[in-house]
Amino acid sequence: MDIRDASDAELCRFKTMIDGELDRRQTLATAEKQATELNNAYLAAAGVEPGQEWKQPTSAVDAYPKDWEVTFEGKTFVSLTPANVWQPPTGWREVVEEGAPEWVQPTGSHDAYSKGNQVTFGGEVFESVIDANTWSPETYPAGWKAI
Template identity: 30%
Template sequence: MFDPTQCESVSMAQAKAQEEQNPVNAALRATSIAFVALAESGQIDDTTATENVSQFASWAYPVAYAVGNIRQYNGELFRCVQAHTSQADWTPDATASLWKKVGDPTEEWPAWSQPIGAHDAYNSGDKVSHNGKHWTSNVDANVWEPGVYGWTEVTE
């Protein structure tokens, strides 16, 4: 029968230190850091990034973010589009001037979102869904709502 008094005692601090020195864990941390760095530099596509959300640090405040940083927030990825120091009420989902959602490029008709500037404007050929219809952008730097200007409705 198991007798806990006969076991060696190890503190949580000792266990954590042993875990951090494990070469497998060190390799996993290095791989994760490299993955994030490659994603933030654009060398890993958005589809691969969104399939590996857990590799990215959670958004936090107050933190100085640089353009291109990617953070997870509510299970989704967001890319910093304007350098800033985060504040409690500047969450990525609420501040389109600071963050852009890293969408899943495998989604053929993502929902249209009102661009607020050149950094998130639609390009010619971009596809969106809006008001129950599918649209394709006819122009680069398209900031107009589908159906107003610069879009062609796609009927299948």
């Protein structure tokens, strides 16, 4: 069908469908950034600052955004996922000044270890040699190399 052969009603229907699809794509492209900005603004307005003691969020509104730092049980953690409502270490990675943080069992792709991540396990330091690594150095030695 040549578009020039379409009726006015068909053209209006196509335009509505096209506009809707463009809006959908725009939402998908910008939603995460907008949600993160809104989340950060909400936390700031509520007086919550990066590095403060972790407090259980009550909803997604006051959840911690990705890369947000908190203190928990004397340690500093950074959020690995947007809208993080989990208590560290789940969904968080410990921040250490020296050495490597203790290995923590990932719960999914959001907190799996990436190639190059270093951890302390059984008193030794290991580096992940694969992406999406959810195994311990003991469970899957081929996914880690001793440092």
